[in-house]
Amino acid sequence: MTTARPGLRENQRLRTRKDLLEAAARLVRQGRNPSLEEVAEAAMISRATAYRYFPSVEALLSEAPLDVAMPEPGDLFARVGTDDPVARVKLVDAAVAQVIANEATALRMMLVHSLQFRLKGGTGQMPARQNRRTPLIEAALEPVRKRLGAASFDRLVRALALVIGTEGAIVFKDVLELDDHEAKAVRQWMIGALVGAALQDAKD
Amino acid sequence: MTTARPGLRENQRLRTRKDLLEAAARLVRQGRNPSLEEVAEAAMISRATAYRYFPSVEALLSEAPLDVAMPEPGDLFARVGTDDPVARVKLVDAAVAQVIANEATALRMMLVHSLQFRLKGGTGQMPARQNRRTPLIEAALEPVRKRLGAASFDRLVRALALVIGTEGAIVFKDVLELDDHEAKAVRQWMIGALVGAALQDAKD
DNA sequence: GAGATAATGAGATTATTATCTCATGTCAAT
DNA sequence: ATTGACATGAGATAATAATCTCATTATCTC
Known part of the structure; x- marks a missing residue:
């Protein structure tokens, strides 16, 4: 029984986290300087939850993956x-x-x-x-x-x-x-x- | 007559400006990351006045003279x-x-x-x-x-x-x-x- | 599927930051 | 000294950011 060991509810959390980071990256690429609230909204996640994952915009934006078109x-x-x-x-x-x-x-x-x-x-x-x-x-x-x-x-x-x-x-x-x-x-x-x-x- | 040409009240303004910048530098050197309000208080100048001179802490701190002990x-x-x-x-x-x-x-x-x-x-x-x-x-x-x-x-x-x-x-x-x-x-x-x-x- | 429980959302609450208003003090020229 | 123009201060007000509370939803275990 028991498949692998997904922590407790790790998938859910990882997904939320990823959504936040992607939304942040998206906004940044549009040239915006988003607040945490804006990122949360863009990710369709409530402020409260966003703050549960990142203590500040700085923490969020410094991890956001800017998948910039760097050539191979x-x-x-x-x-x-x-x-x-x-x-x-x-x-x-x-x-x-x-x-x-x-x-x-x-x-x-x-x-x-x-x-x-x-x-x-x-x-x-x-x-x-x-x-x-x-x-x-x-x-x-x-x-x-x-x-x-x-x-x-x-x-x-x-x-x-x-x-x-x-x-x-x-x-x-x-x-x-x-x-x-x-x-x-x-x-x-x-x-x-x-x-x-x-x-x-x-x-x- | 008329001595030089001090603008209208330029000295006064230059002095407050200088006081703000110096207070900012002082706080920064103490390792603090002051808000504009803290700087104003340290300079014994009211918030309102401080905001008249600088629109944000960023503006203030980017001009603050860090007279760091750089050798001659x-x-x-x-x-x-x-x-x-x-x-x-x-x-x-x-x-x-x-x-x-x-x-x-x-x-x-x-x-x-x-x-x-x-x-x-x-x-x-x-x-x-x-x-x-x-x-x-x-x-x-x-x-x-x-x-x-x-x-x-x-x-x-x-x-x-x-x-x-x-x-x-x-x-x-x-x-x-x-x-x-x-x-x-x-x-x-x-x-x-x-x-x-x-x-x-x-x-x- | 049902129960347990972690994760989430929505709004209220608080803290922080910025702006506005107007009374008061100060400077410079008369 | 008086006047007019300007700078300032103190508090109110507005705007923004962060935190808290609790009801709801989703996921896991059985």
């Missing part, structure tokens, strides 16, 4: 016939920049709420921020993975993730006040410099 | 007898990292409110985020300024500002989930790679 590594590199890591990473950068430009508001909102949540939440464990670009960067660097070695490879991936991601874009724009063109120029130069330096390291 | 370029490089740009930039990085570690909460809060404000404010002109590290970076690179040329110098400064600043630290920690030690390793490597590449460019 396969698609991205299929047509490009090069093994040049710099060219490949620049390709990733261009693709990511494209996505960021399209979803700028939504991505920024997610980041803000995520940071805000960390401020309020204090010590509790945080939901991991999704990081969709790292796989792309790793795929771009695949041709030189062996040559670099694990440690150097990881370090380069992390460095590039800082340069290429959403957050980097926001820093360039909001903090350093560069326009898109300037920001792109800096990023492209950084990509060349960083990949070049990593390869140089490997020669020694 | 002079002091920082006085004792170090080197012209090696990499060593000097690493010195800046260490100093900035120190400050960031001390004021982590306050700096993060300022960043969050600043981004939040941009979200709400929409199109209006934003108060420029203060950027205290760029002068330090420029001072560190002074020995190679001529060699690099203006364009290359600026580009390098911008790239390093991304790596070294508060925002970069937050990205490393919150998004990429690196611990302090890992983050530092990546930053130091990036500094070497970027400065090295810029110098290399200059040789051609």
Whole structure:
């Protein structure tokens, strides 16, 4: 008897939770900055229940899955016939920049709420921020993975993730006040410099 | 006659404004995440007046002057007898990292409110985020300024500002989930790679 | 299917945040 | 000093966000 062990009523709860997160993501993608009440309504769930699942909009929005149209590594590199890591990473950068430009508001909102949540939440464990670009960067660097070695490879991936991601874009724009063109120029130069330096390291 | 031209009652207004900003900064440095009402109270100014000057806490906190104990370029490089740009930039990085570690909460809060404000404010002109590290970076690179040329110098400064600043630290920690030690390793490597590449460019 | 019980919904309640109103105090020019 | 214009303060009011209560509904076990 007894099938698996669905907790007590886990399915029901997981479904409600998922509905809330999806509704939140939907609203955010429409460029709205929804309150918890709006999300609940969009999910056809009562406020009270929504508050039972998430203590604040911040908690909700920092987990919402923004299924942004990030290209698959396969698609991205299929047509490009090069093994040049710099060219490949620049390709990733261009693709990511494209996505960021399209979803700028939504991505920024997610980041803000995520940071805000960390401020309020204090010590509790945080939901991991999704990081969709790292796989792309790793795929771009695949041709030189062996040559670099694990440690150097990881370090380069992390460095590039800082340069290429959403957050980097926001820093360039909001903090350093560069326009898109300037920001792109800096990023492209950084990509060349960083990949070049990593390869140089490997020669020694 | 008539002394200068104090607007109509500009001094008075400037003073209240300043009092509000200072009170906000003070509270933030104490690690609090104050509401506009709390700031007003701390500044001994009524809510109503505070709202006359700033439409929201975000607006207030994104302008609050966090006079963080950032070292002066002079002091920082006085004792170090080197012209090696990499060593000097690493010195800046260490100093900035120190400050960031001390004021982590306050700096993060300022960043969050600043981004939040941009979200709400929409199109209006934003108060420029203060950027205290760029002068330090420029001072560190002074020995190679001529060699690099203006364009290359600026580009390098911008790239390093991304790596070294508060925002970069937050990205490393919150998004990429690196611990302090890992983050530092990546930053130091990036500094070497970027400065090295810029110098290399200059040789051609 | 019936009973037990967890999950939900709807509305009331409270807390927090923002705005409005008008009386009072202050500044500057006469 | 008097006047007029402006800034301020205090409290009322409105708007929003969060919490609580309890009746209802849905799911699980048998």
